Amino acid sequence: MGAREQRVIAAMASFSTNEFRSGLKIMLDGNPCSIIENEFVKPGKGQAFNRVKIRNLLSGRVLEKTFKSGDTVEGADVVDTSMQYLYTDGEFWYFMHPETFEQVTAGAAAVGDITKWLKEQDMCEVTLWNGDPIAVTPPNFVEMRVVETDPGVRGDTSGGGGKPATLETGAVVRVPLFLEEGTVIRVDTRTGEYVSRVKE
């Protein structure tokens, strides 16, 4: 059985509200969604409901949805895969599975505003829906070269205040005053903050 047929079968799986848990991927109004929170509510003599907080994986929006307990929904064929970032041609971003060498092409909507953290060869988490990338998460920490910053101030190692520095991908982060162009630094992509110098 080829990969495509396997995906078709996976997409047809359905889940009852009893199987709801955070992280479960389901289809809602044609959009792949991830369950954030699931609460069972029921009046003693009344209808049972599941109140569910859901993230739409295409728009990133969080919404609340109610199901009658026992209802079933279609599962979404969504998988998070570790892939290597190869390059961009300005329109698309190309990623490769490190073992199968299978390549996927992500559009601007999938990479969103994280392109500044994409460095060639780095491993990223690519979220695939029916095999196509819908989101890319960069590594928590990246190492990048400073390509432009004001001249270093010798003797100042406190880092207090700091100054802006432009990195090789165009990202701008605040760095300590003593840092010079050409230095490689470690940055936390979740906060966009400088972490440390990297010895080469």
Added chain:
Amino acid sequence: MSPASRSDAWRPGASLDVLKLRARMLDRIRAFFAVAGVLEVDTPALSAAATTDPNIASFATCFNGPGGGARYLHTSPELPMKRLLAAGSGPIYQLCKVFRDGEAGRRHNPEFTMLEWYRPGWNHLALMEEVEGLLRAALGAERELPAAEYLSYREVFLDIVGVDPLSADARELRRVALDLGIDPPSAMQSRDAWLDLLMTHHVEPRLPRFTFIYDYPASQAALARVRDDEFPVAERFEVYLDGVELANGFHELVDAGEQRARFEQDNGKRVGMGLPEMPVDERFLAALCAGMPACAGVALGIERLLMYAAAVNDIRAVIAFPEPIN
């Protein structure tokens, strides 16, 4: 490693302090009924009959001995207790475990402790006041109870939702739910399902802290008498504490013919919902035929009360070994 084999998975869900609080509360409840002259009774958890309520699912098992066959774990001790009333027991109460399939969550555990009691000669309004007294006695000095508000179901919906729950049709209730920003499930046909949706999503979080709601829509009568007013209402009440449903009481239906009709109606609804029909308790119906005294009865969830006493919002924090859920 599976979650169950985690090294701390054997530990109780409730702290020892909460378990001691539970024991003190049960002592005070028994003392309350001893003073009130209400007899403690014990009825079977296992029964060949089961609730027909379409919204309550029974655990099913099988007895393999003499006269064997299908058995169900009780979801409430109501029907055998009513047989005791018909046999002349006088006022009775029971503290027991009951079982409900499919129910697990922040406020639900598939097995929980129910306090149920009956007062011959009383109506639901008189029993509501005794419930308030029992709650104050059970809590003792553990945690203060706010002043109670007594509101009819109609008043609650008019005040909080701005719709008349007795006259509005399903279409109007749907519109109100949508206006309130509730994203409803598909296939909600019945008026009662819409009322339940509004109750759980909008009303419960906005109720006065300690509220008795009485006189429910006749369609939600369960085992309560229906009174013919402008719109018929069920003589039923619910107790809410901090938005959590604590107890449900009835001015009990004693008419055997009407009771049988409701069981059959329930089973009809079950078939329509794709649920199994449940075996009706014929001994209970025979007791009604023989004559059960007019009475009021109420069932109260002990763990829910314990949640309030211990000031926690998850039922798993008051049960020694709760059902593990995601």
